[in-house]
Amino acid sequence: MAATLRVEVIKKSEKDKLSARKIAEHFGVGRTRIDGILKRKTEMLADYDYDYDNNQPSDGKRQRKLTGNEDINMLVWKWFQGATARRINVSGPLIKEKALKFAEDLGIASFKASNGWLDSFRHRHNIVAGTLSGERGDVSDTAVEDWKSKLLVVCDGYAPKDIFNMDETGLFYRDTTKATLKVKGDECAGGKRSKERLTVALCASVTGEKCVPLVIGKCKKPRCFKNTRISTSNIHQQQESMDEHRIV
Template identity: 90%
Template structure:
């Protein structure tokens, strides 16, 4: 049995998804998975308990190197609507800029009756980081998205 690490290991989102896949595919116990990843059994149990949330984050293009849990901002409704709009707009090959994202966020906040929401640069930076959006240009016939 390998010695326990003195400091807890924080698994990235990508590693958490690997834990879920290993649990489902290999039908290993949380203890065996914890040994494989060098993490604690309690951490593995928590990941398996919140597997729907982890897989949704991974599918929604969350940064895969993120180690901590997703923090709630209080603007989840606006964030969700803006994210869905962003996905639709980029699928239609619409050039989406920061000011356009902020404008849509303010419109959604107004529609939801949230007068206190401000689409600040800080909100925009957090939104981009949360959804792993990089500034880039669409080019080519198909409008392939290349990051700068």
């Protein structure tokens, strides 16, 4: 909904005393959308020097009012940039907590870190929700370039079929996929997911030869291999085979 129409929604609620349902019928939108606008009316009107009599902003265009919180907003933004640069998880409640701390340091007792303020702050700086994936943020680009050159020296003299790369990962062997089939309209709520896991090592050569995955554990004979003779298993034989190759 356009900015001027949002102000018109607030006007019909404040001056015309219309209910959210009647306003939604007037504009042909859902009531939930109208409720959302009315909940944020203070924030929306703060962005306008609005003239209700002429039904438009006083200078004919959108203006941002100075709310007195500019110093707090600036400090929070600088803190946010620093936190994300250090790969720190940042949430909405954490931003509000830091804003209140800055307001206390500046002696601004009237500041309230409301949800409306947080929404406005996020919108102003184009902050959206995301998911951290992998650990590549801790890897230096310089270190990567150094290893690319060192790798040629380390692998010198070995045939590609004798050069292996191995890494470990977690295997949640009792977990299931989040996707499922359901009857349309029925609730699709999940239950508690299993946290049982094994740490496994995966290894493959430069030419694509894949080794049997190895289970990494502290026990000489883990309970999961209760009825297995480790000395005659493929895992034991694969380990002996790997000892004859170069692992990078």
